[in-house]
Amino acid sequence: MSATEQDWAPLSRDGMAARAAQDIPEGWYVNLGIGVPTLIGNHIPPEREVILHSENGVLGMGPAPEKHRENPWLINASSQRITLRVGASLVHHADSFAIVRGGHLDLCVLGGFQVAENGDLANWSHSPKEVARQIGGAMDLAVGAKRVWVVMEHVTKDGKPRILRRCSYPLTASACVTRVYTNMAVLDVTPAGFKVVEIIPGMSFSELQARSEAELIR
Amino acid sequence: MSATEQDWAPLSRDGMAARAAQDIPEGWYVNLGIGVPTLIGNHIPPEREVILHSENGVLGMGPAPEKHRENPWLINASSQRITLRVGASLVHHADSFAIVRGGHLDLCVLGGFQVAENGDLANWSHSPKEVARQIGGAMDLAVGAKRVWVVMEHVTKDGKPRILRRCSYPLTASACVTRVYTNMAVLDVTPAGFKVVEIIPGMSFSELQARSEAELIR
């Protein structure tokens, strides 16, 4: 194998979701953000009781409904039709965000544009000058949940790092991220910076470091 | 009749309650405070739909229950057993006080120790030095309701006025009272001071003024 040939394959979107799902234990109350985080729900075995929250007032989401058995009154924060798990409850938006902001969620998993080594997260805007602003519940979740995990590609489409010393995009919240799942690695945010928990098979630490702006800790 | 003989009789507690009840129109949402105000409920004809609120989360109280038909789970803010009117609703304490503090009650009727001509109310304490403090919901009601009426004896047991230029007891709330029903008169609190709406039969304006510290307006 030559030095230029890569001996590894980055995880797919589903692969990242499956990897994150492994680490969610029974009994946790979890909010899954839009995009790849939502896919995590498909990878939690139904017998493992993880209670999924959605910002629009649903606690205890079940799997996606079968075709033609959809209840049009039940959707999640991504506007997808959902089912309720036995034991679910429904609340209004202020109560739903009391759950989020009051520190009651064990975990929220968000998508990200950039994560900094101090845990800063940028996931909603590429520039303060953008007219279109889509904040939604991300800032509330990032600040409120007991743990904030981010699932994202390790680098941008044109190869720029997303694992940074400091975010260049507008922040969602400061010092909030506790762990990052990328298509190449799992990283913990520690007081000393990003600590590598695992790397995809075949990739070396230095290959991962080369794709990260922040200095990684073994 | 000699000048020292009085040609009038002050209203009883029930008389005051009945008088105040006359002025409560159908459709109002009303909180009746502890004491004489609670008696007002007995003087609102059942066919007049006035919706009574109690701080402990009851909206739509009905008449007192018949003996042996009491529901021990239904009480009012005075800890008396109550009934629910058809159409009633039950909420928790924060929602109940959102009703109060959010300005949704058309009226609350409170007991009083003293009312000042600027609408200041004192009804919970005789001295800032008192160890026992019984605030309850009075401050919330006095500040929150659209109208605050006070029902009280015109003078204290030893003949001291309660209709004052300025309260001497600790305040419940400032500039909140809109009308006072005493056992001698009905008074409106106006920007110019207390305006006499009516006096009990046989009592003259000057007799009422003699029993009031604040200057009354005809």
Next chain:
Amino acid sequence: MIDKFVRSMAEAMDGIRDGAVVMIPGFAEVGAPNALIDGLIEQGAKDLTVVINATGKPRVPGVKVTGFARLVELGRVRKVITSFVRAGSVCGEAVKAGTVVAEVIPQGTLAERIRAAGAGIPAFYTPTGADTLVAEGKEIREYRGRRCVLEEAIHADVALVEAWMADRWGNLVFRGAGRNFNPLVAMAAELTIVQTHHVCDLGQIPAEEVMTPGIFVDRVLHMPVGDPKLPV
């Protein structure tokens, strides 16, 4: 006898003035008072400030613009307070063109600011948004070691509400995820107007199951419409 039912859309919309602050609940069409929005479009009030969680998806060629987006397209909206403005949406275009002012804030802060108005809380601190663009120009104070933003209540002149069931006192029940912002906006407005799928006799809704007590409701219009559709 208290009877909050009105017999026509015109009666429901009566008195909404130019310049009003109007709250519109709903989350992706579920719990959205679409008939009342159409009524407001018809009624004609303009120069509105609209408080709404999301201002609409990007335009799709060939798909008719309806609801809040239509109100914007007609030039009737001056300002929007929201948590989502999307590029390519009618509202996003209007914001870009400078014809609509957008105050974009976190969704939880939006919900809490509406509740605060209904509950008599003029302002509160929250850690949400600290150290971000949404804190710009706002007061910051530290509590328990966290920087918090001072946020003010949002009051409205009018709230449009979609209920599943209502009685003549205005007691409401919502269905499924259709609750969302409905109970909140009902508390925060001077005038709360409800469209309801079903009409109940007084007492048919058990006291424990009332989701919005009638004290927060002014007018109810019986409007049996279909189930919510997913947005295109």
Next chain:
Amino acid sequence: MIDKFVRSMAEAMDGIRDGAVVMIPGFAEVGAPNALIDGLIEQGAKDLTVVINATGKPRVPGVKVTGFARLVELGRVRKVITSFVRAGSVCGEAVKAGTVVAEVIPQGTLAERIRAAGAGIPAFYTPTGADTLVAEGKEIREYRGRRCVLEEAIHADVALVEAWMADRWGNLVFRGAGRNFNPLVAMAAELTIVQTHHVCDLGQIPAEEVMTPGIFVDRVLHMPVGDPKLPV
């Protein structure tokens, strides 16, 4: 499988420490977690701060002191945050004697401060209490022409809750006026312990009718006790 039911009072009370802040709901015995209060008396934690709406009626000769008043009588309470301290009550005497510190505040402010803790609001402004003794030492700011007091959230280590029905996820339903402070304290505490009259299978409580979602509940003890009595 999530199962929040505990099998004994000792298990329910496990880990409550000296110096804990304990919230006790109930309004004149309705919705009061009396069995859990007895459990706390038995358990022994002292130096407690108790958050409770009313601290009890005056002593009646010949009537046994129970509940919160008993906790005070045993010298286990250091501070109380409440809206009522009555002269001649056990708590009133202790406050007079200087053995218990009382923070007496308006009932609505008490409810809202508890909710604030549960909802992640560290502080809020309210017009209630402005220009009164309860505003002493507190920050004042004017909103819409009214003087408002800055009030902080009240967090607790432990909440004791009385429910009518509960399932193994901790979803709760309250009965009648027994709801009162129960849903609020459940949100505001690190550890929420529930006594319930009835046990439900998961799913027996319809999703729309859950009053306190299980996320706010840690332990549930089945305690079928009688109806609440009126206080003497």
